[in-house]
Amino acid sequence: MKHTLLLLTFFFSALFYGQSTLKGKVTDEDGSGVGSASVTVEEPGKDAIIAYALTNSKGEYTLTFTSEQSQVDVKVKAFNHRSTLKVVSNSSQNVDFTIQTEATEIKEVKLKTRLITKRGDTIAYDLNEFDSKSDRTLSDVLKKIPGIEVNSSGAILYQGEPINKFYVNGKDLMEGGYGTVVNALPKDAVQKMEVMENHQPIKSLQDKIPSENAAINIKLKNKVTMTGRGEVGVGMDPLLWNVKLTPMFFGQKNQWVLNYKANNSGESVENERNILAFGSRFEGTRRQAAQRSWLGVDRAQVPNVPEKRYLLNNVHYLSANLLTSPFKDKEWELKVNASYSNNSIERSSFRETIYEPSEYFPSGASARTDLSNDFYAQSAKGEVILTKNAKKGFFKNTTTWNGFWNDDRGMGRIVDSRTGTISMDQKLKSPSGMFQNSLSTIIPFKDKMVNVMSYISHQKDRQNLSAEYENFQDFEDYFGQNFSRLDQQLELQTTNINHSASVGFNVKRWTLSPEVGLNMSLNEMNSLLEGDGVALGEDFRNDMRWNELNPYTQLGINYKGGGLNMNITLPMNFYGITYKDQIRNTSQDISRSVFEPSFWGSYDFTSFWKLWAFANVNYNFGDFGSLYSGNILSSPQNIGNNDNLLPETRSTTIAPRLEYRNPLNNLFFNLRYAQSSVKRNLIARTTIFSSGANISELEYFDNTTRSSNQSAEIGKYFPKFKTNLSTTVSNRDNNGYSLLVNQSTGESNLIETETNGQSWSLKFNNSYFSWMSVDYSLSMNWNKNKNLFYGNEIKTSGWSHNLAAYFYPIENHTIGFFWDEGTTSQLDESFRNSFYDLSYQFSWAKKKMDFEVKWLNIAGTKVYEQISYNTSLLSTTRSSMQIRPSQVLFTVKFNFK
Template structure:
């Protein structure tokens, strides 16, 4: 009696009634009525087309009333306790009884507890496991997959189009801006979730008091993770390739350490793990203190393909970052890193200069080496608690950078640039409470010493520098010495929803620039070929800020008034007498959440600025073998209006994120560079006093969507920008126009029959025109990543890229590049093997186009040859005992 089903059908036909009534009872095999069962009437053969239903009562009785056109219908009984049964009945009122044997049904358990993205007020949490693909290794790989996030090739993380403010690990800011090292090396498997903290105020004391519109992220590690990191060694052919990455990370309640030793010549850029990527107050951190290359050899502008295809490096990085919580109040951070790289680039460059009347064409074959060596050290003491904020930071960086190159045009030219430098900074920042209000003291001191030089062999500008006779070497010496300070006091008064800020401050700068051109190691005497001047600048300012913050509405204004007094003492040329200027740069902004998922923000800024004193060099400086530049004794002054508007829609419930932004910039400046072409392939760039404008508009739309099961992700980026500016060529002023369109759709599919697909298309249309020339460049870049993982122990990845860039109406230059990889990870093993063949087609070059005001450049960049690399990874993850 395995199957016992008795169906009794008593047919009572009621003619003339459209409604059908089916009564009946469901009993178990022991004749007791069964309650709570679903009895469904549906289309015959399609249980999903439900017409009507009933739930059995405690006696097992049910009653179905329905109107249906079909002659015959299906009736199904569904439950978790008795056997599922479907019968076919005629469409007429009748009595239908079921006797069903008890059985146990299982339903598939699910748990999205566990929803991939959850939003709560200003925090959005992304569960890492939900966004990880088989190919992913580091947390940075997974963040890329999360809707709303973007990771630039340099490693900078942006959320909704804006770079993030802080990158916390377990709530601690170990790496400050240099988070690339964690983003790249922290295995995603040890991270539970990524929290997005919107409107995040990093100073705990000012939380809920002073509004911030920055977004920070916090990585929450999985429970009991104390040690993690990356340990990889690899080797490859044909040129004795090596790859080493040992990056252990320790996380405990009171200490965090990330140490790293890395070396490779396989094309992986290590500089991204050693540079600040963070924005604070709208400025790149440490930007003021960055090292500047005053001179340089002529490079080939890098192509728009992934760096791993063309970066011909031999790099090493040692880095140590340690954070220790001394007690509840004090946090100490020490950082030291040493970076060395020898990058080689080679290729051919064809420049076409559109000059009045004719085109000048220049063909060059270039081979360059960039030797970058730097040592960075830092020390930070922080007190960041509810009652107190203090930060003292000391940083010193030393660079030993050198560039060498050879250019064949067809004469051979050797270039050598030495660009060493030392930079240092000390920052002190403190917030004191005064009753209910705050008092902030900030001071930062920076110094920068860069004695640099460029040597060109044989000597160049022979006509200008040596009366037309050949000579063996031109050397441009260029030394810069800067010391600057910025200090302010900020008094914050908070009252209800308003905060008022008063910030008196003073900045000072002293710069010293010395340049001289040497011909065969002897200084050239003419004043027009050298510079020696000092710049002194003292600025007092007062900034008033008003901010209003309500739950869904924030707005504010900032009114900085600056009194600047500067002077320039030029030992060679005319000096600038002490000058006083008053500059006003007001700014207003708002941010309004007008719906649960919608928000709009905007800003408008008027700014008046003084130019860089570096541009006061009145004597010529050799920029490269065919360009000499000099400026005037007038400081460039600019006034600009700029405004922007962003409309955002963020729906973490359905995983849809979009932001539409528009911005406009209208800039008027007092100096313009005049291009003078001498006819023998040499250019002179002179700064001329003449008001000129720069006007730009841009519109961007970013959409991203991830389906609720994370199997499909879609994104679409559209960008339109146009700008026009005035330029001066051979004494004639003209407008240069640029217009560009970029459309970039991306599709990601995972989890369909063990296959993962990522496809990205970037289509660009850029147009430039002015009185001399007009160019339109069309570009398309297709990137396809395919992953096949038939079993959990291995997977195969194919990475195909196709590029086509070229001027319109010409056959574009195609490039097809293929990488293939195989990864094997034995079950329950801590070791993973990765075998990769890069550039399987052994493509030689990638062709790219660029244009300037009066030129178009065609670059043929040599890429890495076909290579085979094997990398072995060891897991360093350890949990608490």
């Protein structure tokens, strides 16, 4: 850690050394300011721009640069004005320009705009320059833009970090759940996309409290737009359907999006409801509602390939989002969001696990496992949000209700080399409900800003797990007898209450925000385990209370300057936790006051370079579920018992990164480093059976795990060749501890493992040729796994690639070829999986309709195979997972207006 801090200190010093800032004004011969003039800094004799800026409407500019030269060239260019150059010393100073009017001769009528432009903290992308003939929606184009990444969950990343807001015409209709719009907004409706770096969404804080995240704003061609996207598809082998209907309206006062999607063709559209952007902490608390899954059936594995390859689903998803200004004061906005989904999924897999001879299994062992699942899930959500976001104040109240009704089934068959054939029939019913209300307001008081926040939530979960066994003997010694059926009943209730108040004081570019707050969490858990219909003893029952009281005080120090932004949070937190077991009449409590500082900062030291740094210290004294004395059957093959001391965890993280984004030559890259350590006082003591079953208990043992990660990413767009190329390399190191029971002696062995891994990925998009466009991605990984207890080391590797090639032999006709492939390797053994698709599409350009026929999984591949290694258990697992069959789908696609 000392070496890292020294390196960062040296890095910061090197960056600040030799830095100069130029300010000034560009005027014409009449003394009027010239807006949108470009001011560039170049080193003498070199045709390379080291910094640039655009003047505002008053002709003013500010730019910062770093150069070793004693003098630099400063050039000013503006439309219908003569270019001007000045040679100035390399120092901070004011440099004004007066430029003469001169008609700019346009040699051709055709005007060509920039692909990417930057003004201040906003970078604008002309999407028309990045799309290809096969693209139809916003998401199709976003994946091809340098500096932008769209991951598998639908979240948009800018320079590797998630965005905090997604706007359409400056309005946040979707409140973070923007996947629906990204996937269904026609690209033809979009004028440009803007990335707003360091975006603070609360207007009254924009000049006071900086933000570490960027936001995206989609500017449509028309201020009032009725648009959207629809698809209707049918297929066979078996009977298939795919329906997507997403009409949208974006006006100056009202916006709405309606969405109905249903399919059994392998697309999990219900994920579009997920919150992907959370905005500013001053907007209040928003949490992604989810069931607490303390119990679960054994789940079949899924392969590392695109979901459409293996997902056997039947889903119906309906959502509606509305934004309106209900009052004459247009700064008030009312948003109403609602959604419902009904989904069923089938899944199956087979795996064979072979254990090397060790103290766990002196003569070795093996197990072959067949698993199949049926998952049935229903969920509903309703949300009402009232907001006022003005320069002179802020108000936001969010009320949310979520309901979940899940029914999971599982059937397992295990051939154990030690105990023979085992079968398990599993069922889990788990209804849940959650209510949340969040209120945040910022009130200006003289030269201060007063912020009050309140959050209340209540969640109730019921989970009933039943398992019927045949020839399952691994738990016989633990129970004292062998049961043919186990039923685990569990009920959870949680109420969270969080209140805080802060005051912001402004001193020039500094904002000081002292804050006081109180967080409370009240939790109850009741559980009962039955064997063959008879309730077991107190060792298998729980009636537990876990209550937390966390008053805190903290000082927030924020600085927002021209190039430097930073936030330092200095909290003193008091943790009061009380655990009470009402069956055994035992209790534990803890009262600790800890200092948990955090820091993040960014520094723009030229127009193109930015340095980030993040660091924090965090303590954790356990969460609801960290401690309970009665045994719980968490899955048909796992019994857990957390009867021990209250846990204590201390984690530290430091993560600097360096960014370069140059819209002049369409080049973006970033370098990242992250180092963290986690110190714990408890460890799980686990008894492993060859069938895969295990019994886990907590034991006191101080242990510290460490991890570090280094990565570099570079992306460039080549406009001459209409090509976007990006590549990423990374290295990661981490260690881990496990306490495993020697079944021969009953003694425990402390196993330490170390993992070192490298990865490399490549993305390539090209639409240079009028008759073809290509999207291609490749990822490779190499891992070295060490077991220090046995002195064992093994190397594994894998790679995968995805190709989508489109050919346009005749106007309005498109032929598509798709190739996905994945490989995993260990020693001399390797599994390779290939998938191919073909499509033909006719476009009715006048009506903006597409007619597509697609043949998926042409080779008829039935399973995906892979190999993996467990470093702690010295076991090799070969797996095969069910794949969707070969199928043909006919789809009609169209725009709403």
